[in-house]
Amino acid sequence: MKLVELYLDEIRRHLPPRNREDIVKEINSTLLDMIEDRNPNPSQPVDEETVKAVLKEFGAPRDVAVQYGAKTYLIGPHMFPTYVQVLKIVLIVIAALNILGFVVTILSKSSLDAGLFDTIFQIVGGLMSSLFTGFGIVTLSFAAIEWTTPEEWNIKAGEEWEPEQLIKEEHTQKVNYAGLAFEITLTLVFIAVLNFFLDRIGIYYFDESGWVSTPILNQNFNRYVPWITAYALLDIGLNFYLLRTGVWDKFAIIGRLLINVIKMAVNIAIIVGPAIITVSESAWRNLNFDIDIKAQQLTQGLNIGIDIVLGLAIFGLVVESIKLLYTNFIKGKHAYIEISNK
């Protein structure tokens, strides 16, 4: 009856919360009635073929749930909590970055010249537009994930289903859907910032011509943008592939390793290449901090910091790649041998 339990679990996942347990209980009771009724030898315990035939006749779990009022959503109930979580994180990060930027601006004396109204206008306007952008990206990527995950395809195609699928699904190494959704969303935000808002990362100050922002990433960084965008897109592609297949197969593992190699190569190129951060002398002076650091010293410090972060990232990538190779090829082989020895 293991199969019946797996079947009920799958239905439960799709049912609306209201009356969920009661509905499952009734389906269970009905299935047992049907199985008992179909048992070719009532004196014997029922065989698995009969159970499978009954489940197949009863219908694919998702279809059964839909009959009970499970709806198709833009973002479904099993994805919704993750969506809210990711949305919170993204919005908080965006708000924090904005506020941090403007705290720095206000602390610098230039904002006094701008006048209160202009300053507030600038802060609220900038915050709103970046929050809406963040909200849009998160919502669209979750909607895309919702509509490309395999179960959605099944119901749309109305394909035949096999109870065997329940057993297979239980034993394969499943991917973490919530984690993937999270990664895809953050990567999309990252790509958007990298390609459209790069000049926003900078120093803000006010002078006679109005608000001025000076980017701190210099043109040396521009040459890396296409490469970083490329591996970020590959990352998203791989994550969508994982959402579709639901398991880490050989193709996915090799894909991940290749992407890691590209990431490491880009990081190394940035570390050995020319400095990517320049704090402009005039912008630094305009911020008017009472600290005795020259813009040039600040530039040097920030560049060393970036190199350290990139170095640590390379280390992390190497560790991840080795772990991936070990768990899937070396340890995986052992597991296979152990099973075949039995």
Add this chain to the structure above:
Amino acid sequence: MTDDAVGEQTQNLVQELRRGVIVLAVLSQLDQEQYGYSLMKGLEDRGLQVDQGTLYPLLRRLEEQNLLTSDWRVDTSRPRRYYILSDFGKKVLHEMTTEWTRIKTTVDNLLQNEKEN
């Protein structure tokens, strides 16, 4: 029009027709309490096949509309949910039976004309 198309269209229309009739059929059988599977078997024995994907959600809807009441029985070999007509359901069934007879007579007459032509 090919025979296939005729068959397919007929099937669609018959399904639509059945959808309305099933409610009446289900209500008619529930003056005595029954659990889902026994109800399905009973209908099947009398020539009306209803698949479980339709029947169980329907029973729930009818209960939500106060036409049926239900409770779990644990005294049998396994817990089962038994359904029975409520007083409200009995009244509605009575009205619907009258309506059904009227519709049936009218449609029969119409179809009779069709045959004669």
